[in-house]
Amino acid sequence: MELYRLTAHEARDLLRKGEITAVELTEAVLRRIEAVEPQVRAYITVSPDTALAQAAAADQRLSAARRSGEVDTLPPLLGIPIAVKDVISTRGLRTTCGSRMLERYIPPYDATVVRRLRAQGAVIVGKTNTDEFAMGWSTENSAFGPSRNPWDITRVPGGSSGGSAAALAADEALIALGSDTGGSVRQPAAFCNLVGLRPTYGRVSRYGLVAFASSLDQIGPMAKDVLDCALLYEVIAGHDPHDSTSIAQPVEPVLPALNGDIRGVRIGVPREYFGEGIHAGVAEVVRRAIAQLESLGAHVEEITLPLTRHSIPVYYLIATAEASANLARYDGVRYGHSATATTIWEHFTRTRGEGFGPEVKRRIILGTYALSAGYYEAYYLRAQKVRTLIRREFEQAFERVDIIAGPVAPVLPWPIGWVMENPVQAYLTDLLTVSQAIAGIPALSVPAGFHEGLPVGLQLVGRPLDEVTLFRVAYALEQVTEWHRQRPTQ
């Protein structure tokens, strides 16, 4: 078997036994990248030298531990090649956010999640493509061009963490980090037959995650199976004093819950998640997956979340308002693209005019408008009020059920170019993934099957800080379906 096809936990076992080395594994992944990147274009930056150095360091730790018989105490991600979405700061490794604005920006510091990965001894292979500043659904809004879906390279891998998803589906990394503001981990995971988690807001530190919408952004793990996703989650989750919005509560261990037993788990299926605008093929695959959970002993009941239809306007008002401020720092004074100009105002205007792409500009303008005097109450403030209602609606639902299940995306991966022609419809593809972000609750995407050869994801939504139940249910489904074992043909 080719090493790059391994899951992280399989590779971990082989590394510990000494049957493979981290350098061999990393080299295999780097060769794979070289072979498939011309078609897939998952990465913005690949860093073979630093990756191999990290792998060599991991091998030293592994052999030292093997000599002293302490391999079982080694961190689980030691020597595992990982792809990092290019909105997460990596010291010494350029972090472009998919933008011309930061094309040559090299952070002098690591994001907290990256620091945790380095402490594990994980091997950072490179930085993956993203819609510019994570604003998009398909990586088509990247200044570096779109990534392709390995299941059908004429189609998008989803977004904005599409680069990480494409890299995993094409075996260009074993695990990956994405970020989810309104579905950007879950939707590409669904489009590429992967497992992706949006953790509870505040569960994973945002320090070093380049901000799109601060009250919605969360870094999330992406993986080829549930166990890998859980391993990565356990590494990145936890309190961080550098992020004031991070939650102090300790992280509940996930692995003990991965036993396939979901008897008695109450699953709510919202009527609204199967209504108008949901592709019939997607709905059918998802219903089948839910039926399988029922056959495993879960209790399934229909529920209703009527505020779902308000979630798109609420999301876009809050996200763009926050983005309009978050992106103000790109003024060409301290770093990033800097235009030539004679006055400071010309400098600002030209720097931002040249540095940002059209979708980013669109959202900055929208958000600026929503915060303007005379509109603030009608837009931003009202959106915040509806946000509270949406949160409450979930709370009420979770009095009756333990998790909520439905599709991730209302559509199948679309052909590259579609977003550019249908920008308004593109906003609607977020319908099923933004309300969880608005409420700050965890949601996970797990492979549910295929329609016309394209992957479909099942979304599981949980109570705040109850990631464990999501992993438990997803793992049970994975055990009986094994959809995750399906690989793209090439």
Added chain:
Amino acid sequence: MGQREYEVIIGMEVHAQLLTRSKMFCGCSADYVDAPPNTHVCPVCMALPGALPVINRAAVEATIRVGLALNCEIAPFSVFARKNYFYPDLPKGYQISQYELPLTYNGWVEIEGNDGQPKRVRIRRAHLEEDTGKLVHVNGYSLVDLNRAGVPLLEIVSEADMRSAEEAHRYLLKLRTILRYLGVSTADMEKGAMRCEANLSVRPRGQQTLGTKVEIKNLNSFKAVRDAITYEVKRQIAILEQGGTVEQVTLGWDEHAGRTFVQRTKEEAHDYRYFPEPDLLPLEISREWVESLRATLPELPDAKIQRFMQTYGLSRKEADIIAVEREVAEWYETAVAAYPHPREVYHWLTGEIFRYLNEANIPITAMKVTPDALAELLRLVEDGTINRNTAKSVLQEMLATGQRPRTIVDAKGLAQVSDEAALRAVVDEIIAAHPDEVRRYREGKKGLFGWFMGQVMRATRGKANPATVKKLLSERLEGDG
């Protein structure tokens, strides 16, 4: 002025840098003044992509203490907000400040009003924010120094309760005194640690509606505050007298030209698009926290003035002079404890010592004379060892060298001569040497008595006991001689 009488209505906005060890939202040192440019910076205060702010608890505590000293209510729940605008010295493109739900609000301070009576100036709010960086202009370029960016800044907003430039000036002085008493800010305007903006409007006395309000920004000294307001009031009255209307503008103050100038018109006013800072959780401030901070408050100037008036019999004005600086007040009290004649100590402190401090331009804490040494000096006067004039020169010596008064008196042989026999010889000599003056005195020119005193003092190099000399001279001049 014209026929009508005018009333001026002034409100103040004061910014004061807080003396915390680190900056408002990061670990960088806030003590940047002498540091080379851009050396007190990190990802947070440089606004690198992905960096996040963390609230400096010491700055919150300092603000609550100020709020308490300004008789404010302390919010149980307070929110930071983003104030959005572009400027090269503002790294994030927004300033983290407070808008709705400031830390403290609804307070007051007492100042002396125009009529000499105590008057309250209401405080609308005192909140916490971060300072900007600095621009340095060199050869047609603007260089950005971010050492100051993120230094905690306290903003104190008053109601429009002041009615003259003098009241505004006294209000500022009062704030500075309180901030210094609390030890939360140097409040040094000349060094930019305290900055001030005034808003003012003018209306004919008796008119109910307010006149057009203008703002004057960047008032960087006490003098600038007084001069700019005085100038602006005159300017506006002149406009109104000519039947014109005052424009709603933001002004700057040109210190050299001595006049205000328009910085921004109403149309150019910023829309700051405030919204709650999503990177920071709202602050929850418990009663216990507030009370524990209240317990750390020193005796504040108003209370101290009252006590000085009652305990030491000083007038309000005198007590005010002593209490304006906490260190001076403490020095005074220590001296009075060692030499329990409050008026005498007051006299020496505000006379000789203040004059010296002014000339040397040093604070009282840097002075070489201890309260105890002054007490010793005053006892030497009291027991007749030296006279007051000698004491003055001994004090000068003490200020210059830090020596004890006894040491100086002994070393220079300055002890007063009270021995009547010795002094009588001197008096006799003087009288014998000046028969003309003696005659004129006896003919009625009694004013010459002081001249004779001076002659004796000079002959004894100031050491003669003046009372004894006076007695002896009277005997001789009034007698048959």
